[in-house]
Every structure is written in C-alpha cells, then in structure tokens.
Amino acid sequence: MNAPLGLEEAQARLLALAPTLPSEIIRTDAALGRILAADLVAARTQPAADLSAMDGYALAPGEGPWRLVGESRAGAPYRDVLATGECVRISTGAMVPPGADRVLLQEDALDADGRIIATDLPPPGRHIRPRGFDFHAGDRLLGKGTRITPGRLALALAAGHGTLAVTRRVRVAVMDSGDELSPDPAACLPHQVPASNAAMLAAMLGELGCEVTRIGPVPDDRTALAAALAEAEGADILVTSGGASVGDHDLVKPALAEWGAETAFWRVAIKPGKPLLVATRAKLEGGAQVILGLPGNPVSSFVTGFLFALPLVRAAQGDPAPLPRAETLVAGEELPAIGPRREFLRAVRSGNAVRLAGSQDSSALSALAAADCLIDRAAHAPALPAGAAVTVVMLRNG
Incomplete structure (x- = not known):
C-alpha cells in the first residue's frame, strides 16, 4: 500500500484533474457570483465627459463676477460654450459645459441679481471629475477567472456590458452513504445518526454557485450504491462522504471501480481526513468526471471538503488561485504537540489571536460550528506556548 500523500502534492494532483467547462453568455444583472470566462474590457469611457462633483456654479476663467446664463443638470447639459464672465448653475453629476474651468460651491457663492460673486474662489480644475478618471474604453478592468461581486457587477454595467461571458455552473453531485445514516433527523434511532454530511x-458548494444535486443517504449495499452512482452520471464532479475507508462495509471504492472509475490516489497525510479518495471516470459526452471520496466523520468531511472539494470547484470555474489563503496569527493559548500527520485544528479568532474551538474529535460538530478558522500544525510539531506564531486558514476563504 502506498504511503499517504502530503497535502500540497495531493492538492496539486487533484487540481490538475479539474474539468474544463464551457462558457455561456448571460445578462450582466444576473451574473452575481458567476466567474468571468474572459477578461472584462471597458467598452466605454467613465465618465464620458467632465462632470461636476458638487452642487454650485460652473465658471468661465476669471475672477468674477459672472453672469448667470443657464443651468446644467444631470441628464440635461448646458450645450453652449461659456464666454468670459459667464457661468451656469450646475448640479452634482451634471456635465461641465465647454468653456468652464472650475466649479464654485453653492455655499461659497452670492447671487446679486443674476451676477454670481465668489466668496471663496476655488483653483482651476477644482470640483470637476475629468473625463475618463475612472477608466477609459479599452482598459482591462477584470481578469478571466474573477468572481462577480455586487461592485464588479456595477463596474461591468458601467463599462458598457449588458451581457457577460461566464463559465457554466459546475454540476456537482453530493452523495453520503452508510447504514447508520437516518434521512430524518427527528426520527433517528439510537443506532443511527442524522445524515448531515451531504447537506x-x-x-x-452552493456558496460557490454550483448546481448541486444531493443523492442519498445510501445504505452499505452494492446494488444501492450502483443505482445511486447512476444518478450522478451527468455531474462534472461527484463528492461522496463515507464508505471510502478500509472496513468490511466500506463499499464505495469497489462500487466506483464497477462504475468505471479509475483511482488517481488514495489517502492524504492530514488529520482529520486521511482516507481521502480521488478518481476519474470518462463521460459519455467526452471529458472526465472527477470523483472525490471524503471521510464519513463530519469534521473530517468538512475539513477535506474545505481543502479539496472547494478548491477543485474553483479551479473548474477558472479561478487562478483556487486554494485557501493562509495567514500568520498568534496562539491565544498553549497548543498541544502533534502526531505523525499534519493536523488542522478547529479554532476561533479574536483579533490577532486564535484559541481552540473545543474538542478536536473528528465527530465533534459543536466545535466545528463554533470555529471560524483552522490552525495548520505540522506533523511531529512540539507543544506551542501561548503567544507563539501560528499559521491559520480562515474558513471565510472557503
């Protein structure tokens, strides 16, 4: 039996298998959370003209006073060229008329029978947003692989794009298996546990914008597993939870083999999450389906889902940096020595310090629910005193 892979090698081998998805054109206002399939290049200049940044008066050059000759409002510009000694009333966002070189704030102006006097004359260019100060037509605004947030959606619309090319949503099937799983948490017998991993x-995965199909829970039965796997036929990625270890009733591996899947690697030297399985299977329409078999213990399933399933989906979406980001914080308490596997401890951050969230048992959901980060501890690391630097991965990155 081959030795378990190190985390980085396992992640690299998995991401190399990420499916390549086609792009599709959708309305920009419906693109929230989607991933750009091509660079976003500005189709227009923003702003398209010099605009007033304040309410007041657009002034022709000079010391004044200025004769008031009209008004420029947002959406209704003053079209004529200002002559020496002229000005127009102007509102925020309105076009600065040709011939004006500054905007006088309304609170710094006196109106003497249609002649405007400046009590505090601004210098040339003040309170004007020049044409193109945000971006120009042809500027690259967002790169391929960027996720559309509300601000980026507004940027795309402002840049003149009513539609966007985005990566098709990743189709993920999630299956949990085990005779001990009860589909109804309110009717769970003493020998059962509620089926929570698939949910x-x-x-x-849903937070990444996937199309997720849930299958199961499936009993430890080859026929039932074969029927369940058939439901995942159209998925780009199949994520299973449970049944991929080495027990007599761990039937997922042989069931996958009968389904036509080929194991890429099995077992990773981390805790929790050692019995992780990665396989591929040819799809009828071409390409390969990626299968990720996660452990059945809920914390192990979460941690391996965070470290492997989410990066795999991001890579399939085209994200150029799909892995979680690490940062250095301070241990808020003494941390125990680590055994022969790299360990990810569930923890809670307070400022720049982190403390353990509770029990580190791989079945302890209360600590997992309280955690907002994982402390990354190397294999065979000695006990660490409070105040020492620690590597942390924030779960919000997942």
Whole structure:
C-alpha cells in the first residue's frame, strides 16, 4: 500500500484533474457570483465627459463676477460654450459645459441679481471629475477567472456590458452513504445518526454557485450504491462522504471501480481526513468526471471538503488561485504537540489571536460550528506556548 500523500502534492494532483467547462453568455444583472470566462474590457469611457462633483456654479476663467446664463443638470447639459464672465448653475453629476474651468460651491457663492460673486474662489480644475478618471474604453478592468461581486457587477454595467461571458455552473453531485445514516433527523434511532454530511457539503458548494444535486443517504449495499452512482452520471464532479475507508462495509471504492472509475490516489497525510479518495471516470459526452471520496466523520468531511472539494470547484470555474489563503496569527493559548500527520485544528479568532474551538474529535460538530478558522500544525510539531506564531486558514476563504 502506498504511503499517504502530503497535502500540497495531493492538492496539486487533484487540481490538475479539474474539468474544463464551457462558457455561456448571460445578462450582466444576473451574473452575481458567476466567474468571468474572459477578461472584462471597458467598452466605454467613465465618465464620458467632465462632470461636476458638487452642487454650485460652473465658471468661465476669471475672477468674477459672472453672469448667470443657464443651468446644467444631470441628464440635461448646458450645450453652449461659456464666454468670459459667464457661468451656469450646475448640479452634482451634471456635465461641465465647454468653456468652464472650475466649479464654485453653492455655499461659497452670492447671487446679486443674476451676477454670481465668489466668496471663496476655488483653483482651476477644482470640483470637476475629468473625463475618463475612472477608466477609459479599452482598459482591462477584470481578469478571466474573477468572481462577480455586487461592485464588479456595477463596474461591468458601467463599462458598457449588458451581457457577460461566464463559465457554466459546475454540476456537482453530493452523495453520503452508510447504514447508520437516518434521512430524518427527528426520527433517528439510537443506532443511527442524522445524515448531515451531504447537506453540509452541498451548502459549502452552493456558496460557490454550483448546481448541486444531493443523492442519498445510501445504505452499505452494492446494488444501492450502483443505482445511486447512476444518478450522478451527468455531474462534472461527484463528492461522496463515507464508505471510502478500509472496513468490511466500506463499499464505495469497489462500487466506483464497477462504475468505471479509475483511482488517481488514495489517502492524504492530514488529520482529520486521511482516507481521502480521488478518481476519474470518462463521460459519455467526452471529458472526465472527477470523483472525490471524503471521510464519513463530519469534521473530517468538512475539513477535506474545505481543502479539496472547494478548491477543485474553483479551479473548474477558472479561478487562478483556487486554494485557501493562509495567514500568520498568534496562539491565544498553549497548543498541544502533534502526531505523525499534519493536523488542522478547529479554532476561533479574536483579533490577532486564535484559541481552540473545543474538542478536536473528528465527530465533534459543536466545535466545528463554533470555529471560524483552522490552525495548520505540522506533523511531529512540539507543544506551542501561548503567544507563539501560528499559521491559520480562515474558513471565510472557503
């Protein structure tokens, strides 16, 4: 049996298998959360003309007073060229008329029978947003692989794009298996546990904008597993939870083999999450389906989902940096020594310090629910005193 892979090698081998998805054109106002399939290049200049940044008066050059000859409002510009000694009333966002070189704030102006006197004359250019100060037509505004946020959606519309090319949503099937799983948490017998892993993983994947199909829970039965796997035929990625270890009733690996899947690697040297399986399977329409078999313990399933399933989906979406980002914080308490596997401890951040969220048992959901980060501890690391530097991955990155 081959030795478990290190985390970085396992992640790299998995991401190299990420499916390549086609792009599609959708309305920009419906693109929230989607991933750009091409660079976003400005189709127009913003602003398209010099605009007033304040309410007041657009002044022709000079010391004044200025004769008031009209008004420029947002959406209704003053079209004529200002002559020496002329000005127009102007509102915020309105076009600065040709011939004006500054905007006088309304609170710094006196109106003497249609002649405007400046009590505090601004210098040339003041209170004017020049044409193109935000961006120019042809500017590259967002790169391929960028996720559309509300601000980026507004930027795309302002740049003149009513539609966007985005990566098709990743189709993910999530299956949990095990005779001990009860589909109804309100009717769970003493020998059962509520089936929570598939719902947890589906929620994690749904936050990335996937199309998620849940399958199961599936009993430990080859026929039932074969029927369940058939439901995942059209998925780009299949994520399973449970049944991929080495027990007599861990039937997912042989069921996947009968389905036509080929194992890429199995087992990763981390805790929790050692019995992780990665396989591929040819799809009828071409390309390969990626199968990610996660452990059945809920915390193990979450941690491996965070470290492997979410980066795999991001890579399929075209994200150029799909892995979670690490940062250095301070241990808020003494941390225990680590065994032979790299360990990810569930923790809570307070300022720049982190403390353990509670029990680190791989079945302890209360600590997982309280955690907002994972402390990354190297294999065989000694006990660490409070105040020492620690590497942390924030779960908000997932």
